[in-house]
Amino acid sequence: MTTTESRPPAGGPSEQPGPVVRTTAGAVRGRREEGLAVFRGIPFAAPPVGEARFGAPRPARAWDGIREAYAFGPPPPQDLGLMAGPGLIDVPEGDDWLTVNVWTPDPDPAARRPVMVWIYGGAYRIGHAGSPGYDARRIAADGDLVVVTLNYRVGMEGFAHVEGAPANRGLLDQVAALEWVQDNIEAFGGDPGQVTVFGESAGAGSVSSLLVMERAAGLFRRAIAQSVPGPYFSDALARDIGGALAAEVGLRPTVADLSTVDPRRLTAAGEALGPKMPRYLDRWGQAAPTVTPFAPVVDGEVLTSTPWQALRAGAARDIDLLVGHNRDEYRLFVAMAGELGRITEEGAASALRVFAPGPDGAQAYRTAFPGASPSELYERVQSDWLFAMPSLRLAEAQHAGGGRVHFYELTWPAPGSGGALGACHGLDIPLLFGTFGADLGALLFAGAEPSGEALALSSRFRSSWTAFARTGDPGWPAYDPEERLVQVLDAEPVVTAYPEEASRRLWEGHDFPPLPLL
Template sequence: MTIPGPAESVEPVVRTSSGAVRGRREGGLAVFRGIPFAQPPVGNARFAAPRRPRPWDGVRDAYAFGPPPPQDPGAAGTAGPPDVPGGDDWMTVNVWTPDPDPAAHRPVMVWIHGGSYKLGHSGNPAYDARRIAADGDLVVVTLNYRLGMEGFAHIEGAPANRGLLDQVAALVWVQENIAAFGGDPEQVTVFGESAGAGSVASLLAMPRAAGLFRRAVAQSVPGTFLSAELAADLGTALAAEVGLRPTVADLSGLAPDRLVEAGQALAPKMPGDVARWGRLAPTGNPFAPVVDGEILPVAPWQALASGAARDVELLVGHNRDENRLFTLMAGELGEIGEDRASAALRLYAPGGEAAYRAAFPDASANDLYERVQTDWLFAMPSLHLAEAHLAAGGRAHVYELTWPAPAHGGALGACHVLDVPLLFGTFRAGLALLQFGGAEPSEEALALSSGFRTAWTAFARTGDPGWPAYDTRQRLVRVFDADPTVAPYPEEASRRLWEGHEFTALPPVGREV
């Protein structure tokens, strides 16, 4: 229930299942930050499935974001604000609502942040959800989840995919509590980008998440899901970096920052060891959801094709030039030569190097390198997720962002994460600093940003983002550019190359192809 105050200026107080929380009124919204949805996963809860939050007496101030989970510091611009409090109360949610009135029944959007499953948190200014909540007149929830070894490494004696279980716990909290904030628990849309989109895809496939949301938005779905065998080998390698075995008994006494250091130590070794880590090697990232047969029974594409989420409406897409962000961050933008391009094509191209070169006869070595890695890691996994959903009778809408980031003379193109500042309208936070250069957004950028929010919030409200559902005859998608259009899927050459390819969990050592 909402506890009323005598005037509009009174700070809003809402009673949750664990206790009352007091938020603030900001720009016409009621905002609540740092509400626990689970107990801190420390002590005897370390590496365990999330546990329900402990109740509290009185009214808890929900003014500040909860502390970020232990994590790799990552790239410049991805960390949260420096004034976020420390501590181990990582499992928190934040709520933006036009009015915490239980009678409002507004649609709810739940954001799952990206960050390679090893960095990021909901207090990042890039995820300030006020514009989405205000423009769409709906409730927005953002959340933290365990990252890196805490959340995703294979550890004997611990459940797999602990980070995904945290997300399920947050969605359970939404079901139990969001009505008190003015939301409708029967109209919940999960949305996420990159690792967040991989999480959304996982939730679609997880029996424990069934019934917790009605719609899903997956922005740039990564194709990296690990087989149980590969995850076990990675877990052994990670634990070896700190001289231990990958068991709860060995690792539970180790400080979380030491486990972060283990991931940091293994990551740079991976690209040079394709023989061991296969297609995962060049990513330098040992963390991804694990197809363990229980929590995540099968990879999302197989789950959707079998009808696991047939009744969930899906919006999915990607950016045209995803991989360019990574070559920029590596200091190699536009500088990839024939040797590197050939190696990437041999590793990733489903029909072999010759097939890609034939499909893109005028492409430079650099462009082929970017294209095949964009296709393998994000573009084709995203498209195939829509097609798998269709195969089981589900409904999906597809988009592609082709508008180029304005910084670096447009050389970044429509790179990875560009959709995030456009969606949230946060042009001077996070990786948007690389993409927009800290400059004021142009009228064109603002119009495109408004178009993103209009589509996403319309989808959350009605299941229709404003363009036709995808089918395998016309293949119509929304192309987000300076003048957005509806057109056949633009990457037809890539689509044909990957037609028939099956995205599955990456196989164990010795069985990579």
């Protein structure tokens, strides 16, 4: 583990004065690193503490002089134990959670390069833009563009239903960061008219939400959603889960009550409730087995419908969309639970009963996948429900609404654990960022030097993603529901009809409505 520094180390070229850029709140000084100018920890909103607790983000306070933008801002309050892993930095202290980081080839306002804005995942309960796995230098350098990463509130602070507070505060933070990009990115050499948002898992759910949020209209031109999660909460379900969360710390789910608890201690509510959620299956339905008490809420104000419904109605027809998923999404979670190869027939039957679509879904899965083992059925139905089919249906909804969309599936298996993890959830992150030894990459690549095959696929990820950010074309045909052409990303990438046809047929017509309170 390494500690983030607030000043350049003594001696060497890093002592040379770094570039200075003036933002709307004040001037910031960055560093020159490997041919890029890098700025870290720039506030895009005021710390959401004190009277601002649980509120919508407020403008950042202005400062005098030149602020050193050398260190990442502190992460939002969360269970940091979930972030443990090789390569993680020691997180800084403080309440300035809402910050952005910028990698740019040249902070020249005349450059007007395309801009990519990364939104991290983490089940809406963890995440930090300063994690080494999100080091964006390779994307910025290879694509000759500007990359921005941002922090947003997660868990209780960002997504719990709290009476007297707006819903989806984490999404509102993302909107505020995108507004900061519009106001400031030209000074860093970026083009505010050429902004692409991209994110994975909960970050992809965030991107999908931003596509259809009225408050985000006009803030970006293109969007990339990697492994879109299906669960969105209805207002009634969010209220009920919010009450259970507050009860874990002996309080009511109100701003007045919850504001009495330090934000870093309030994370205990989510940590305590998560393992208990399966007990609420008869009340919370499909949300209960996820053990994740946070998701975007269709509250009727910040988010008026799910992305699938709104895209089908044409809400983002003017935004280019790139979306896809990994073949073996759920295997990561099976492995993390120590259950690889140990799923029983009873476990498979339970998963099919809860997650397969329609009254005859369980039998339909067995018919569609004859000879599948209990482990294969258990993984397949949960991969489909949680990520694969939400991603595919998002593409279909965008096309139906008159928008342009490209689709991909990652099928290349992670080399870690002898290849047993397959093309699991999260594998696209180290491939895209080229961070094979950090965070999840250290597990999926087993700490070994990446092979030539891995490096080639990693380069292809970046070239496709940055080409899409620049032109709207990642290098393969657009998706349509007749030919269903997708880019399969493997050792030998190929464009073909969507490979998961059996699953596609099983989920045809299912649009992932908000999860109800039963």
